[in-house]
Amino acid sequence: MDYESDLNLKATELRLGLPGRDEPENQWPPILKNNKRVSAESSESSTTKSNSIVSNAETCHRDSAPPAKVKVVGWPPIRSYRKNNISQKKLDAEAGGMYVKVSLDGAPYLRKIDLKVCKSYQNLLKALEDLFKLAIGEYSEKEGYKESDYAPTYQDKDGDWMLVGDVPWDMFTSSCKKLRIMKRSEARGLGCF
C-alpha cells in the first residue's frame, strides 16, 4: 500500500488563499503541462490576494495561531469518551468499507466515498454528482464524458491517472486509490475529448 507517498499533501493543504491555484505539476499526466501558462497567470493574481489575507490573519492572531497541520491538544473540543468511540469506529468502518478520497478541481476540500457501498459505476457517478452538486453524465468508450464539463478520474495502484469507467467495476475498485473530478478540458489524453 505504497500510495501514501503519492498523497501529495500540498494539493490538500489548507490555506487562506483562493482555491484552485498552484496545482502541482508533477502529479498529473504530462499532457496537462500545456495549461501551465494559464494556471501560472491565475496563480499570480491570486497570490497577491492571499498574501494580504494572510497578513490580516496575522493581525488577528499574532503568535497564538498554531501551524495549520500540527495536532493541537484538546482540539477540536470533543470529549475524550466520544473521541475514543470514534477512533474505534473509524478503524472498524474503514476495515469493512473501501473509502477513497475525492477531490474536485476548484473546490478547496476533499470528500470521502465508500466504493463498497456504490457497487457499480452508475451508483458511483450518481453519488459523486450528489456530493458535489454537478452533472457528470454517462460514460462512453469512444467519447468519455462528453456531455459534462467534468470528467471523473482515478489514480490506480501504479500511480497513473485514468478515466473512471474504462475498466470493469471490480478491477476498478481493487485498483482505485483516489478519485479526482477534473475539468474536462484538462482531461485530454486520458482517452476522451
Added chain:
Amino acid sequence: MDSDSRRTKGTVVHSAESTRSSPFPDEVLERVLSILESRKDRSSVSLVCRDWYNAERWSRTHVFIGNCYAVSPGMVARRFPRIRSVTLKGKPRFSDFSLVPDDWGADIHCWLVVFALKYPFLEELRLKRMSVSDESLEFLSLNFLNFKALSLVSCDGFSTNGLAAIATHCKNLTELDIHENDVDDKSGSWLSCFPENFTTLEVLNFANLSNDVNFDALQRLVSRCKSLKVLKINKGISLEQLLELLVCAPQLMELGTGSFSQELMAGQNGELGSAFNNCKSLHTLSGLWDATAAYLPALFPACANLTFLNLSYATLQSGEFSKLLAHCPLLRRLWVMDTVEDKGLESIGANCPLLEELRVFPADPFDEDIHGVTEAGFVAVSYGCRRLHYVLFFCRQMTNAAVATIVQNCPDFTHFRLCIMNPGQPDYLTNEPMDEAFGSVVKTCTKLQRLSVSGLLSDLTFEYIGKYAKNLETLSVAFAGSSDWGMQCVLGGCPKLRKLEIRDCPFGNAALLSGLEKYESMRSLWMSSCKVTMNGCRHLARKMPRLNVEVMKDDLRDDSHAYKVYVYRSLAGPRTDAPPSVLTL
C-alpha cells in the same frame, strides 16, 4: 446562624430584627418555601431577611454546588441541615479535552465523609467531573441506608468494582446512571450483584461500559423491576437480546440500544418491529451503535412519539437517516453525526418543525480534508425548524452570511455553540473574519445564555459580545481575538457572565486584571495558552483574597509565563489538596 438557636426561638429573647419579621410561624413559612424548587428563587428568598434565610435553609432538600471548591462540605452541612439530594461539579470543563492533569483534584471522598455524619438519609448524589474511587463508592453504599440515585457523568477514578458495591448494598436504589466516564472496566459481573429480590430500579444506564454483562442476570433484573423507565444498555448486547428485553419492559420511556447491526433470523425483524410498537411510552432513543439501514425500519413504530433521538454514535448516511426522520414528526431534540451530511440536515428541516435542540458531531474530527456538514445544511435546518434554541455544530466551513440568515430564522437561541474545526479559519467565501457572524448572533438572540465562538475572530467579535449579550452566562473562546481589548470588552459588558473559558488567545495581564471587580460575581475563569504571566496572576491573587488563583505550570516554557490559569470565587479559601503541578497564588 447555628441550628440550635432556631429550635429554641420561643424561649430566647428576640432581637429587634426578628420581631419585625414575618407574621407566619416558622413552620408555615418553611412549608410555603418548600414548594420552591428553582435554586435562583431559593437564593433570592434567603436574602430577604434572617427569618426567611432560616426558613429557606431548613426547607431545602436539594443543594447544587457548581464548583466543589467554592465551599467546604462542613459549610454546606452547617447551613443546610435537611439535604436529601446533592449535585456536585468538580474539574474545569476543559478537563473533558485533556487540558487538566489527572491528579488535579475534585475528589468526592471528603464530601462523603461529612455527608455520612450530617446527612445519613442522603438519597441522591449527582456528580460531574469529579474523581471518584472504588473506596468512595463502597463507602457510599454502606453508609447511606436510604440511598436511591447515583449519577456519574464525566467522572474518573473508579472501576466496575465500585459499581458492584453499589449494586450489592444499596437496597433502595432507583437510579444508576453511568454516563461518559473514564471507568476502569474490569468485568461485567457488577450487574450480577443486584440481589434477586431487588426490584426498585427505575433508571439503569450502563452504555458507558464495554465489558459484557451476564445477559440472563440483566433480563431477570429488567423483568422484575416493574417501575423501570430508563434503560440504556451497552454495545455488547445484541439486537436479538434487545428484543428479549423490550418484550419484558414495554413500559420503557427512554431506551438506549446496544449494537444495532447483528444478523437477525427470519421473522425476528418483524418481532423487533412489534416489540417497538408495544413501547407506547417511549420518548427517548439512543445508542444505535453500528446501526445498519436494514434494521432501522424496526424502529419506525416507536418513532411517532419520540421527542429525543440521539444518533450521535450511529454513522448513518443521509438516505437511511431521512427515511428514519420521516417517522419522527414530534422530535424536539436531535443529536446526529455529520455523516448524514447537508442532505441529512435538509431532511431535518423538512421533517421536524418542533425541533428545539440540534447537535451535530464530527465523525472525522482529525481529518482536515473531510467535510461532513456545511453552512448550507445549517441554513436548511433553520428554515424548517423555527423553534430551534440550542445548537452545537461542528463543521469545517462557515460564512458570515449563513449565520446571519440562521439567527434571523431562529432568533430564540439560548445556546449557540459553533465549532469551525480549523482554528482561525475565516469566512471561506469572502475570506473575512467571522466577526459579523457572531455579531449577528448576539444582536438578534437577546435570550442568549451560552456562546461558543470559533473561526478567525478579531476584537470586534468581543466588542459585539460585550455590548449586546446581556443575558450571556457562559462564553467559550479559542484561537481568537487580536489584543487585550477583546477580553476587556467581555469583562466590561456581559452583566450576567458566570463562566469564561479561554484558550490560545492573545490576552494578557491587562485583560486578566480588567476583570478584577467581576470575578467574584462569576463562578470561574479559565485561561490557557494565553499571554498571562505569573506576575499578573500574583497581582490578581493579592488584590482579591476571596478568589482562588491557581496556575498550572508547563515545564517546557519559561517560568514567568502562566500556562494555565484557573480563577474561581471561594468561601473555603485556598484548597489544601492541590497536586504539585498546581500552584495556588
